[in-house]
Amino acid sequence: MNENQEFKHFIRIIGRGQRAGRTLTQQEAFDAMTMVIEERVTPEQKGAFLMLLRVREETPEELAGFTQAFRQHTIAGLDSLHVDLDMGCYAGKRRQLPWFLLAVLVLAQQGKRIFLHGTNEPDSKRLYLNEVMPHLGFSVATSTQMVAEQLATLGFSYMELEQVNPQLDKIIQLRAQFGLRSCANTLARILNPSKANFSLQGVFHRQVDEKHRLTAALLEDPNMLCFRGEGGEIEFNPERDVALHICRNTEHKVINVEAFNESRMTKPRQLIASELIEFWEGKENTYAHDAVIGTLSIMLVLMEDLDWSEALNQAKALWSMRNKVWSATSLQKTVENPLFDTTGKHYAH
Known part of the structure; x- marks a missing residue:
């Protein structure tokens, strides 16, 4: 499975509607946002993902996973x-x-x-x-x-x-x-x-x-x-x-x-x-x-x-x-x- 196909899985999870869809686990959120940060998704996928989250609003588990991903990409040295x-x-x-x-x-x-x-x-x-x-x-x-x-x-x-x-x-x-x-x-x-x-x-x-x-x-x-x-x-x-x-x-x-x-x-x-x-x-x-x-x-x-x-x-x-x-x-x-x-x-x- 190529990376675009892999990220499509995360979009499907959050975008299938109230009955079929679900929220991301903390690990899924970390994996998905890591792909976004490292630009391993298309611009269309990035926009769809962010706006689906915006409409539905993020859970604490999703926010925690996203934060963990971004913390790994902070400028070096600030933490010392x-x-x-x-x-x-x-x-x-x-x-x-x-x-x-x-x-x-x-x-x-x-x-x-x-x-x-x-x-x-x-x-x-x-x-x-x-x-x-x-x-x-x-x-x-x-x-x-x-x-x-x-x-x-x-x-x-x-x-x-x-x-x-x-x-x-x-x-x-x-x-x-x-x-x-x-x-x-x-x-x-x-x-x-x-x-x-x-x-x-x-x-x-x-x-x-x-x-x-x-x-x-x-x-x-x-x-x-x-x-x-x-x-x-x-x-x-x-x-x-x-x-x-x-x-x-x-x-x-x-x-x-x-x-x-x-x-x-x-x-x-x-x-x-x-x-x-x-x-x-x-x-x-x-x-x-x-x-x-x-x-x-x-x-x-x-x-x-x-x-x-x-x-x-x-x-x-x-x-x-x-x-x-x-x-x-x-x-x-x-x-x-x-x-x-x-x-x-x-x-x-």
């Missing part, structure tokens, strides 16, 4: 950098600035090493980290050596998925042709390419957080926390109750957190990167404060295994004692044009 926390930043922002970056900076000042990765998704009309970082005086890492240097000097580093796992990024970029996202967006969040002991994941849709938790158990990942973040990003939304889905060595736990604010604040019309620096240096911003404190609390729940009240108190203390000198010393402050207009049309993640 002794990263504490891995964060996949794939949703982008459309209502608020990426305030979660300031929670990252607080942890970095405490000696933690954080690796962030993400990409720009076609047609989503959102603000992504690679667009924000230069305006904050930080460079996007382009090599494992650069990641190592930034971890040593800053305590954190951000790299594009195109560098981290090119084959996975190629599938995300297919949205430009399909008009729909695929399972690749989920897999990128789960990937943990640095093999950090702790993985923090944010999602947008209901029940996807629980699916991430079940997938982490199948992968036997040591410490994973997934929650429905602001706009789907790894950022606490102070205006909404949230459930924190935690998996530690296959053991599951859920912590329910109430919203900080009962009423919704008016979103800014424009997102200006310099406001992140101004808030860090002491300018008051109620929404930003609650978003940062909430996000930092979630990180502490994951990394220190604290209950919510303990994590919240510790987050407030760490924020108040932060070094307010902006760590990007080469930044030249100038009058900045807005990066993003929040009043335009944007798409759900």
Whole structure:
């Protein structure tokens, strides 16, 4: 049987309909995605496979098998950098600035090493980290050596998925042709390419957080926390109750957190990167404060295994004692044009 005939078998399994079809086992999912990654399928087979999964939605077993396949094709060296926390930043922002970056900076000042990765998704009309970082005086890492240097000097580093796992990024970029996202967006969040002991994941849709938790158990990942973040990003939304889905060595736990604010604040019309620096240096911003404190609390729940009240108190203390000198010393402050207009049309993640 040639490879095209072999892959046709996987398409038949998931595409024969509700009665005759079935989902893939974890091993089948691994085998099928390995063939996709290694380009041992036709473009037509690849598109059919991804869109059938998109319509039916993937099971935790399938996501686990797919993730295992992509983990074998991650750039060499990232897993030897002794990263504490891995964060996949794939949703982008459309209502608020990426305030979660300031929670990252607080942890970095405490000696933690954080690796962030993400990409720009076609047609989503959102603000992504690679667009924000230069305006904050930080460079996007382009090599494992650069990641190592930034971890040593800053305590954190951000790299594009195109560098981290090119084959996975190629599938995300297919949205430009399909008009729909695929399972690749989920897999990128789960990937943990640095093999950090702790993985923090944010999602947008209901029940996807629980699916991430079940997938982490199948992968036997040591410490994973997934929650429905602001706009789907790894950022606490102070205006909404949230459930924190935690998996530690296959053991599951859920912590329910109430919203900080009962009423919704008016979103800014424009997102200006310099406001992140101004808030860090002491300018008051109620929404930003609650978003940062909430996000930092979630990180502490994951990394220190604290209950919510303990994590919240510790987050407030760490924020108040932060070094307010902006760590990007080469930044030249100038009058900045807005990066993003929040009043335009944007798409759900």
